[in-house]
Amino acid sequence: MKRGLDKKRYNKIAAFYDSLESPMELLSYSRWRKQVFQRIPKKGAILEIGVGTGKNLSNYHRNHKIFAIDISENMLQRAKSRTEKQRALIHLAQMDVERLGFPDKVFDATISTYVFCSVENPVKGLKEIRRILKSEGIAIFLEHMRSENEFLGKGMDFLNPFVVNAFGPNINRYTVGNIEKAGFEVPEEEHLLSSIFRIIIAKPKLH
Numbered sequence: 001m002k003r004g005l006d007k008k009r010y011n012k013i014a015a016f017y018d019s020l021e022s023p024m025e026l027l028s029y030s031r032w033r034k035q036v037f038q039r040i041p042k043k044g045a046i047l048e049i050g051v052g053t054g055k056n057l058s059n060y061h062r063n064h065k066i067f068a069i070d071i072s073e074n075m076l077q078r079a080k081s082r083t084e085k086q087r088a089l090i091h092l093a094q095m096d097v098e099r100l101g102f103p104d105k106v107f108d109a110t111i112s113t114y115v116f117c118s119v120e121n122p123v124k125g126l127k128e129i130r131r132i133l134k135s136e137g138i139a140i141f142l143e144h145m146r147s148e149n150e151f152l153g154k155g156m157d158f159l160n161p162f163v164v165n166a167f168g169p170n171i172n173r174y175t176v177g178n179i180e181k182a183g184f185e186v187p188e189e190e191h192l193l194s195s196i197f198r199i200i201i202a203k204p205k206l207h
């Protein structure tokens with residue numbers, strides 16, 4: 001994919017993003033988001049990656065120190081209007097997960113929801129998450145990826161070039177394998193909807 005294409009795509013759709021996603025949000029996304037947020041530590045420094053329009057922001061607590069980044073300035077603009085109503089103090093920044101502007105081992109947890117289907121070089125981004133997480137930190141993901149059902153998986157392989165071309169995100173990524181490649185272990189994985197969606201709990205692999 002041409003560098004910067006994701007940013008352009010999300011800048012273009014930012015104004016309609018919430019409406020476009022609303023059917024999925026009603027059907028299952030909101031419920032899964034709640035499940036994910038049961039897993040975050042009760043306090044500490046948390047980095048949300050690909051915050052988008054800020055749909056997760058209401059789930060943070062006052063004793064969280066939140067940094068939330070996104071590559072798209074228009075998505076961040078939407079998130080900004082949501083921060084004003086939140087209990088937690090939230091710092092927003094335009095940043096690419098492949099080049100995080102934070103020192104090593106400063107975050108207690110990271111969270112991303114529906115992001116690593118879009119990131120251009122996912123392993124590079126995941127290695128950055130590994131770098132900025134404390135050794136005892138936790139990385140929490142809610143992502144869609146290639147199904148483990150071979151029939152569905154092959155269908156997703158076939159459709160992926162068309163979907164990427166039309167909409168941008170990939171539908172056949174091996175995101176759990178990518179997380180492991182980036183230096184994490186994956187002690188927990190919850191499969192949702194034929195394993196197309198998964199809640200993944202990852203911890204830095206200690207050498």
Ligand SMILES: C[S@@+](CC[C@H](N)C(=O)[O-])C[C@H]1O[C@@H](n2cnc3c(N)ncnc32)[C@H](O)[C@@H]1O
Nearest residue numbers: 010050051052070071072075096097113118119
């Ligand atoms: C499908 S949206 C999900 C937004 C939000 N997490 C949610 O759950 O509604 C993907 C988001 O990831 C962002 N994104 C894509 N590539 C990125 C990158 N390399 N670094 C940071 N954010 C990125 C996009 O701009 C977009 O806001």
